[in-house]
Amino acid sequence: MSDDYILEIDNVTKEFPGVVALSDVSFNVKRGEIHGICGENGAGKSTLMKILSGVYPHDTYTGKILMDGEEIKFEKGAIRQAIEHGVSIVYQELALNAFSTVGENIYLGREPVRFGDVINWNSLYSKTKKLLDTYGLDIPFAETVGNLGVGKQQMVEIAKALSEDAKVLILDEPTSALSEFEVKMLHAILRTLKEKGVTCLYISHKLEEFFQITDTVTVFRDGRHVDTIPTAETDTDKLITMMVGREMTERFPSRSVEIGEPIFSVRDYKVLSTEHMDKTLIEKVSFDLKKGEILGIAGLMGSGRTELVTSLFGELGKQVGGRITLNGRDIDIRSARDAMNNSIGLVPEDRKTLGLILEQSVLKNISLPSMQRFSSFMRIDKNKELHESRKFAKSLRIKAPNLLVPVEKLSGGNQQKVVISKWLMTEPDILILDDPTRGIDVGAKYEIYKLMNDLVERGVSIVMISSELEEVLGMSDRIMVMCEGRSTGILPVDEATQEKIMALATAAA
Amino acid sequence: MLTEQNSALLKKIRHGLKDYTVLIALALIWALFWVLTDGIFLKPRNISNLFRQASIISFLATGMVLVIVLGNIDLSVGSVVGFLSAVTAFLQVKVFYELMPRIFPSMEAAGHGIMSTIFTIIAVLILAAIIGVWQGSLIAYLKIPAFIVTLGGMQIFRGGVLGVTQGKTISPMESSLVSIAQGYVSNGFGWIIALIVVGVIYFTTIIGRNQKKNYGFEISAMWKDVLKATIISGIVVLYVFIMNRYRGIQIPVLILAGVALLISYISTNTRFGRYAYAVGGNLEATRLSGINIKKTIFLVHVLMGVLSGVAGIILTGYVAAGTVNAGQNYELETIASCVIGGTSLMGGKGTIIGAMVGSLIMASIVNGMSVMNMDIFWQYIVKGMVLIIAVYIDVVSNKQKS
Numbered sequence: 041m042s043d044d045y046i047l048e049i050d051n052v053t054k055e056f057p058g059v060v061a062l063s064d065v066s067f068n069v070k071r072g073e074i075h076g077i078c079g080e081n082g083a084g085k086s087t088l089m090k091i092l093s094g095v096y097p098h099d100t101y102t103g104k105i106l107m108d109g110e111e112i113k114f115e116k117g118a119i120r121q122a123i124e125h126g127v128s129i130v131y132q133e134l135a136l137n138a139f140s141t142v143g144e145n146i147y148l149g150r151e152p153v154r155f156g157d158v159i160n161w162n163s164l165y166s167k168t169k170k171l172l173d174t175y176g177l178d179i180p181f182a183e184t185v186g187n188l189g190v191g192k193q194q195m196v197e198i199a200k201a202l203s204e205d206a207k208v209l210i211l212d213e214p215t216s217a218l219s220e221f222e223v224k225m226l227h228a229i230l231r232t233l234k235e236k237g238v239t240c241l242y243i244s245h246k247l248e249e250f251f252q253i254t255d256t257v258t259v260f261r262d263g264r265h266v267d268t269i270p271t272a273e274t275d276t277d278k279l280i281t282m283m284v285g286r287e288m289t290e291r292f293p294s295r296s297v298e299i300g301e302p303i304f305s306v307r308d309y310k311v312l313s314t315e316h317m318d319k320t321l322i323e324k325v326s327f328d329l330k331k332g333e334i335l336g337i338a339g340l341m342g343s344g345r346t347e348l349v350t351s352l353f354g355e356l357g358k359q360v361g362g363r364i365t366l367n368g369r370d371i372d373i374r375s376a377r378d379a380m381n382n383s384i385g386l387v388p389e390d391r392k393t394l395g396l397i398l399e400q401s402v403l404k405n406i407s408l409p410s411m412q413r414f415s416s417f418m419r420i421d422k423n424k425e426l427h428e429s430r431k432f433a434k435s436l437r438i439k440a441p442n443l444l445v446p447v448e449k450l451s452g453g454n455q456q457k458v459v460i461s462k463w464l465m466t467e468p469d470i471l472i473l474d475d476p477t478r479g480i481d482v483g484a485k486y487e488i489y490k491l492m493n494d495l496v497e498r499g500v501s502i503v504m505i506s507s508e509l510e511e512v513l514g515m516s517d518r519i520m521v522m523c524e525g526r527s528t529g530i531l532p533v534d535e536a537t538q539e540k541i542m543a544l545a546t547a548a549a
Numbered sequence: 550m551l552t553e554q555n556s557a558l559l560k561k562i563r564h565g566l567k568d569y570t571v572l573i574a575l576a577l578i579w580a581l582f583w584v585l586t587d588g589i590f591l592k593p594r595n596i597s598n599l600f601r602q603a604s605i606i607s608f609l610a611t612g613m614v615l616v617i618v619l620g621n622i623d624l625s626v627g628s629v630v631g632f633l634s635a636v637t638a639f640l641q642v643k644v645f646y647e648l649m650p651r652i653f654p655s656m657e658a659a660g661h662g663i664m665s666t667i668f669t670i671i672a673v674l675i676l677a678a679i680i681g682v683w684q685g686s687l688i689a690y691l692k693i694p695a696f697i698v699t700l701g702g703m704q705i706f707r708g709g710v711l712g713v714t715q716g717k718t719i720s721p722m723e724s725s726l727v728s729i730a731q732g733y734v735s736n737g738f739g740w741i742i743a744l745i746v747v748g749v750i751y752f753t754t755i756i757g758r759n760q761k762k763n764y765g766f767e768i769s770a771m772w773k774d775v776l777k778a779t780i781i782s783g784i785v786v787l788y789v790f791i792m793n794r795y796r797g798i799q800i801p802v803l804i805l806a807g808v809a810l811l812i813s814y815i816s817t818n819t820r821f822g823r824y825a826y827a828v829g830g831n832l833e834a835t836r837l838s839g840i841n842i843k844k845t846i847f848l849v850h851v852l853m854g855v856l857s858g859v860a861g862i863i864l865t866g867y868v869a870a871g872t873v874n875a876g877q878n879y880e881l882e883t884i885a886s887c888v889i890g891g892t893s894l895m896g897g898k899g900t901i902i903g904a905m906v907g908s909l910i911m912a913s914i915v916n917g918m919s920v921m922n923m924d925i926f927w928q929y930i931v932k933g934m935v936l937i938i939a940v941y942i943d944v945v946s947n948k949q950k951s
Contacts, residue, residue: 355837376839386837394837397830399897408827409838411820420818423764462838 045106046071046208046239047092052103054087054096061087062101065265067258069208074230074240076250076271079260080283080481085243087263089210092241093129094122107208126207130197130214138186143168145185146200171203176232190341191222195229202238209233210241215249216479219340220509220542227253245479246508247276261285284483292514293486295493299517300331303367303501304470310361311351321347321357325527327520329470334492334502336516336533338509338541344525345505346389349472353379353386366470380409385468387459389475389505391452395459398448402440403429405447405458410465432461436491453484460491471495472503477511489515509538521545571890571906578910582917590917593795601730603912604801605630605860605867609883610890610904611812612856615822615849617887618829620896621688621695623850624880625702626857629680631876632706633673633861638719638871640669641726662723669726674858680706681854682847689847703880710873720870729804730866733797742798743789747782754778801863808859812852813901825849829896878932885936886911893943911935 047069054062062084069075079085090096092105094114104111107125114121122128136145143165144151152163168181177195185193194214201209211230215223230240230253242254250257250271257274259266259282266282280291311322322344329335339345350356352364354373364371366382373379379386388394396405406429407414414425426443433443436457440450447458456476463471473492477485492502492515506512512519513536520530521544528544582590589595609626616623645665649656653664680702687698734742754774761768768774792798816822824845827835836842860879865871890907892899914935915928 353837376837377841380839388837393831394833397827397834397897400826400830404823404827408823408835408840411823415820418815418819420820420823422818423760423766426766427764466839 044070046108048104048106048109049088050104050106052088052091052101052105054091054101061263062091063263065103065260065263067265067268069239069241070256072234072237072239073255074234074242074253076254076257077241077243077260078245078247078250078257078279078283079266080483083260083283084263085260086212088260089129089212089241089243092122092208093127093210094119123204123206126205127210128201128204128206128208129210129212130194130201131212136185136193136196138184140185142179142181142183142185142188142196142199145196146171146203148200150203167203168199171199175199175202175229175236177229189222190217191219191225194218194222194226198229198233202233206238208239208241210243212243213245213479214242215244215246217341219342219507221340221546223249245481247279247482248510250279251276259283280482283481291482291486291510293490293493295497297332297493297496299333300499302328302330304329305365306352306362307364308362309348309352309364310359311347311357312360313357317358320525322351322525323361325522325525326362327527327530329501329503330517331501332496332499333517334496334504334515336512336519337503337505337522338512338519339522339545341507343522343545345522346474347525348522349386349474349503349505350388353384353472380466380468383467383469384472385463385466385470386472387456387463387474387476389478391455391459395462396447396455399446401444402433402438402447402450402458403443406432406443406461406465409462413465428465429461432465436461436464437487451480451484453480453487456480456484456488457491460488464495468500470501470503472505474505475507476504478507509541512541513538571903571910574889575906575910575913578913578917582913582920586917586920589920593791595916595920597792597795597799599912599916600802600909601799601867602916603909604799604805605864606879606882606886606911607805607905607908608808608856608860608863609879610886610908611809611901612849612853613883613887614890614892614899614901614904615812615816615825616695616853617884617892617894618816618825618896618899619695619846619849620829620832621846621850622884622894623684623695623699623853625684625699625706626853626860626883627876627879627881628703628706628710629677629854629857629876630861630864630879631874632709632713633677633680633858634865634875635710635713635719635871636676637669637673637726637862637865638722639713640672641665641722641865642719642871645669663725666723666725666729670862673862674855677854677856677858677861678851679854680857681851684854685847685850688850689843695850710875714871714873716873718870718872722865722869726862726866727869728800728866730801730863731869732800733792734800734803736793736797739789739793739798742803743786746785750778750782750785801867804859804863808856809901809905812856816901821845821848826897829898831897881936882908882911882932885932885939888936888939888943894940895943907939 045068049068050066052062052065053060065084065088077085077088087096091101097116098113099116106112107127112125137148140148146168147164152160152167154160165181172179172181177199179188179192179195179199185196188196198209214226218226230242233240242250244250254271256268257271257279258268259279261283305328307326309322309325310320313319313321325348327335337345337348347356351359352373354375364373371382373382373384376386392398397408403426407425411420414421414428429443433440438450438457438461439454447455450458460476476488480488492504496502504512504515506515513533516533518530518532519536519541521528521541523545531540579591609630613623613626645668649661649665653661656664684698684702687693688695754777758768758774789798816825824835824840824842827838827840828842828845832842861876864875868875886908887899887904888894888907889910890900890903890905892904911932914931918928918931
């Protein structure tokens with residue numbers, strides 16, 4: 041019952057049928073601090089946040105939660121109660137109406153009205169402006185949300201929470217879709233909020249962020265509370281050890297590969313958008329990919345990284361200039377099928393919307409691009425399909441009860457392994473990985489790094505886009521940096537530093 | 550520990566019940582009408598009529614399942630069936646009746662009738678495929694939403710019906726065409742078919758087990774597979790037995806069984822079928838997997854067109870004429886059959902066998918009500934309500950999942 045604590049969590053246990061999601065968790069959150077929460081997927085972070093924000097009502101868990109020294113109990117179906125108590129959550133997936141303005145979104149459901157039900161727009165926008173100014177949020181208040189970048193949209197979410205007088209703001213992986221620059225902006229905003237006395241719970245998979253922004257870190261593992269310590273007293277290695285429960289001697293496994301001759305080269309590549317023919321998506325991009333090499337592509341969100349690889353794969357825009365050669369001969373790729381026929385595979389950025397058919401089985405997902413290998417005109421050899429798919433599931437150590445379970449039941453890391461398996465089965469010479477470790481936990485990341493090493497050792501060449509500079513530096517042989525649809529430089533990894541990459545990534549030509 | 554076991558058992562039962570919900574619903578509906586009609590409903594004569602009535606919608610439902618699996622819908626099937634039925638009647642009465650004696654002058658009159666029917670069937674199926682190509686191209690290649698293309702088609706082909714029939718009933722049909730829809734096979738032939746089907750069921754069960762064994766896969770217990778094969782065989786034998794007590798197996802039901810098995814096989818055992826489900830599950834992911842999604846969507850709609858042709862021909866034989874309002878409201882009954890049978894309007898999910906049971910449920914309701922001599926207007930109201938309830942169940946079960 042100390043004044044210092046805004047939240048006291050006492051012996052909270054939450055069970056789902058067959059799983060204990062939270063087991064006897066107790067810790068406290070100090071008033072006005074930025075409190076980091078870390079743990080692997082399934083460690084119980086999200087469950088706790090859902091309890092705090094009223095998604096799981098008070099009679100579905102045991103234990104007590106005190107806010108300002110008083111026990112809070114949220115009823116079933118009353119998420120408003122949590123908001124009224126001053127607890128607001130900003131989810132990973134933004135929940136805004138893209139067609140409405142910033143002000144409309146912030147005051148949705150609480151619009152100032154006159155004459156019964158007529159919205160007073162002047163009052164709404166003046167309130168919006170005042171709110172944004174108070175917290176130093178640089179967003180045009182009457183802009184349509186869909187026209188804003190992801191980073192600004194997130195600010196709108198935060199503003200919405202603040203407009204409800206949030207005392208505790210929960211940020212669930214706020215940076216997973218942000219560029220490094222946007223992350224810096226977000227952190228600046230959080231520091232402003234801290235000065236104004238708002239407490240933040242900050243969940244992230246990117247460990248370095250805890251050291252940039254948090255005062256205290258709480259670590260979860262397997263539904264248990266491991267420790268709550270001041271950030272200053274720990275470091276990345278210690279956090280990882282606490283999270284995985286074992287020593288992680290190296291974050292990026294080493295490899296020994298004889299890098300060969302260039303097999304794939306792109307010269308003066310230029311791509312226009314098919315929807316707006318006047319819009320240039322990519323220009324002045326030239327690079328070579330050598331046999332057995334990992335070429336990293338770094339750049340901020342919106343730098344054209346994803347657009348580049350998607351168009352190389354034949355599924356975006358229209359190539360209007362430059363040439364692409366594979367093993368010395370010119371190739372023209374106009375569809376994913378063409379790319380596959382040239383032994384190129386793409387693990388796309390968003391596995392849920394682009395990589396997987398969530399309700400279908402692991403088996404069907406893995407075999408989808410390779411069906412012609414198991415089938416003749418009127419028949420699929422299902423036994424052969426299962427046999428071949430199992431080989432990949434086994435070698436990639438996909439954790440699933442069997443291959444017939446829907447892929448949506450798997451964890452993020454295992455889902456990503458399914459997408460990778462699917463492309464490995466097509467036996468690519470060149471594998472493009474678009475942010476392959478986004479949103480997956482440390483252990484699974486490490487396995488994917490090892491897998492990439494195995495692949496290049498077998499002579500596959502990899503192009504890897506990454507949002508994390510440490511990952512680009514840790515895994516690549518060479519790094520191409522992009523900015524505004526252009527390549528601004530290619531660095532060998534031993535000459536590259538985070539600063540040099542950031543400089544190139546922001547070097548608008 | 551005990552409660553854990555109990556809850557696991559309950560879960561298993563609940564799961565099992567969910568798999569067989571439609572069958573249980575069908576059984577309940579049959580039991581209800583059996584009581585309400587003093588047993589007439591389940592007499593061999595009525596069962597025979599019921600299955601034959603269900604067959605026309607069932608042909609459409611086999612194709613509609615794949616259309617809905619894509620995430621599309623076909624609202625035009627009723628009008629297309631009506632149009633193709635009118636064309637069937639038109640060809641028989643106005644074209645081939647006079648043409649056949651000229652083409653085959655040496656043939657007897659009965660032979661002319663059969664040739665007329667064969668030519669009609671071929672011509673109508675080609676026209677049906679062309680209609681499928683037309684709608685499929687607009688949907689797949691010009692990317693006009695299926696809802697709109699087929700809503701337009703609903704008007705276009707209803708106009709076609711009026712044009713072809715000139716607002717009048719066209720009759721009479723050749724007896725060969727009528728017997729396709731109204732005929733029966735002899736009892737002995739029925740038993741031969743039953744014997745072959747049972748043989749194939751056991752044979753494929755054994756072959757399937759051996760192939761799995763060769764790959765070193767775990768195989769389910771022998772008794773389970775044998776039990777499954779025996780239950781399916783039992784249903785086939787029982788059906789033939791009951792039908793033979795009336796007049797024998799109905800020819801349209803026999804054709805339907807063949808078509809449904811073929812489409813069911815295509816949907817699960819060919820690349821085309823697999824891709825259709827993939828498109829409905831996640832269009833973008835399927836495209837990025839190098840699959841020609843336009844071709845898949847196109848072919849599904851062509852198949853729907855051809856099946857509308859089959860339904861149109863059988864409908865014409867069934868009423869022995871081409872009529873102005875043929876096929877009216879079939880789109881509702883077809884879509885309802887699919888949804889009752891577990892096809893999700895969200896796309897990606899649905900089975901042919903489920904839709905067949907769904908169609909039987911729809912037909913049972915209509916048949917039961919007419920046996921009870923209820924006013925016709927009740928049929929419309931109940932059919933509409935059943936569609937809404939079936940979709941509601943789909944919505945609820947989707948919600949539970951997420």
